[in-house]
Amino acid sequence: DRWNKIIEPLTFFKIVPFLKKVQRIAEISDTCLVMIRHDPDTSQTYFEDIRGEFVMFLPKDENPKQVGTLIINYLYDTGETGSDAQRTMRRVEVWDEEKWGIYLYSPILGELKEIDSGENPYGFIPGVPFQPQEDDNTFFGISTINDIVKINEIYNNMWTSLTRIVVFQSFSILVVTTDGQLEVVVAPTRFIKFEGSEKGTSDAKYITPEPKIEEARKVLIDLKSELQNFSQVPTEIISQTGGTQFPQSGYALRIRRIPIENLYEDRRMSYGPALRKLVQMTVKVDEIHTNTGSKDRKYHEIKTNIKFSPTVHDMDPQEQAIKDEQEIKYGIISAVDMMQRKDSSLTREEAKKKIESNKKEMEDLGMTAFGDEESAFKNVEELKARANVTRQGIEQSARNKVEKEGEEK
Incomplete structure (x- = not known):
């Protein structure tokens, strides 16, 4: 009941979209810190989500695996029209199990000013970090967002290389053949003129190479599939049916989606303890x-x-x-x-x-x-037997059709 009362102000926005936002920030920033605040004027307990770039955790001295100090640190513009020292400030909020404090720090002047501080009334840091599940065998590193950026960068570079290859392979080359000595004069204002070609036969023609665009594209698509595998997104989940004549059934697509759905479920469940x-x-x-x-x-x-x-x-x-x-x-x-x-x-x-x-x-x-x-489970056995009979009937019907077509030929 108390939890329902606390989240009631969020019903206009819905608590589920708020948690989805937290998860999205965590996936991008590697961490989303949800601070639990209390407004004494309204007696309302509420949440504040903070991106991982502005959060730092310091370990406890007695147990390095536990968080001893939480620091929220971000740069902001004061709006002052004076010097840069007055306009740019850094807000620093520090929490540990005993005390808390809010400070303003000037990076230019190197000055620190205390705004507010006090004893921690809770005995714990009122903040919960939401962090995505770590993948043990990522190709480029630990953070999944870095993987995505790297994969996208390599993919774009490959497309750029393909574009250059196609352009170079599409240039027409002028080939001149002659029996005697030949002087070729090329100028922007006149056609090509052959000097000294009266005694022999001369010929000039363009040779245009075939760039093999489709073959190059196929190679790049194969490389894309490999990159998707490196980024731990199975290619069979992303790729479509391709050149098959018949679309895949919904059941077949569902079976192929099981690996990625299990991955998504594991990642979602990893936020459960938080x-x-x-x-x-x-x-x-x-x-x-x-x-x-x-x-x-x-x-x-x-x-x-x-x-x-x-x-x-x-x-x-x-x-x-x-x-x-x-x-x-x-x-x-x-x-x-x-x-x-x-x-x-x-x-x-x-x-x-x-x-x-x-x-x-x-x-x-x-x-x-x-x-x-x-x-x-009797009906289940009947369904199995019925499905087996149906499958055998379909196979026999297909064989009869093939035999009939063979006789007609």
């Missing part, structure tokens, strides 16, 4: 300023119930039934998991009670087949 931490910190900050809740409770002790919907497309009923059959057979899932899939708001205990309630109702109605996995 979002959970944001909710916990926000609730704690609001409790401190409104004097509600337990003062001794740490923010990480606040229980949250955040669920992330998968980004991979749902399977059709037949595919889902086959998958469930295998997972139930090997104990990977149970009826409780299937009930929670149907209603994600249920806890495991509530799902168990719901199953028992449904089972009792069906027994009261005389429907004893409930819970019989063999009968539950």
Whole structure:
């Protein structure tokens, strides 16, 4: 309820678009820091997103893996019409677990002025960094945005080289043949004149090479595919059906998209811990300023119930039934998991009670087949057999057609 109250002012903009903006900034800047602020005049807790270029983290002395100091630092124009020293200032905000401070620094004069400071009322830094998942085998480096820039740069250079090759290969060359000595005079104001060609035969003609543009283009497209693989975007996801006569089915395209969808899902799920931490910190900050809740409770002790919907497309009923059959057979899932899939708001205990309630109702109605996995998946086996018969019929029909065409020839 407290979280809903805090994000209520964002309902005009929607909290989901705000989080999408955070994710987009994180993908581009490698980090998006979400600061949790509180306005004492309105008693409102709100968020501020800050690009990674303006953020610096210093490690703790006792544990270098943890953030000890947060520094937000950016240059801005004061609007003053005087000297550059008055016009250009740098705002520096510093947070650690004990204190905070805001300073103005003049890069030209080298002067530092304190604007405001105080004790940290939270005992923790009220900021959550959202960072994209790191790829272990990137081709050019760690940051994915650098990969994209490099790949695009190389691709553009290749197109430039191709353009030069085509231009050079398209130049017509004048070839002159003669039996005797020949003096060729070329001037801008007259045609080509041959001197001393009376005693022999002379000939002049243009030779225009074939630039092989399509072949060069094909080579470049192949190189593009390799670059896409280097940038960890599978080429089969981006490339179209090409010169095939028949378009691919939706199911085939879906199967080919599975690798990239799994990658997108992994990257999206990598923001889950940061979002959970944001909710916990926000609730704690609001409790401190409104004097509600337990003062001794740490923010990480606040229980949250955040669920992330998968980004991979749902399977059709037949595919889902086959998958469930295998997972139930090997104990990977149970009826409780299937009930929670149907209603994600249920806890495991509530799902168990719901199953028992449904089972009792069906027994009261005389429907004893409930819970019989063999009968539950009977239709699946029938679908498999029917699909097999249909496939065999199609193959036989194709063979008959080929044999008939052979007899006609």
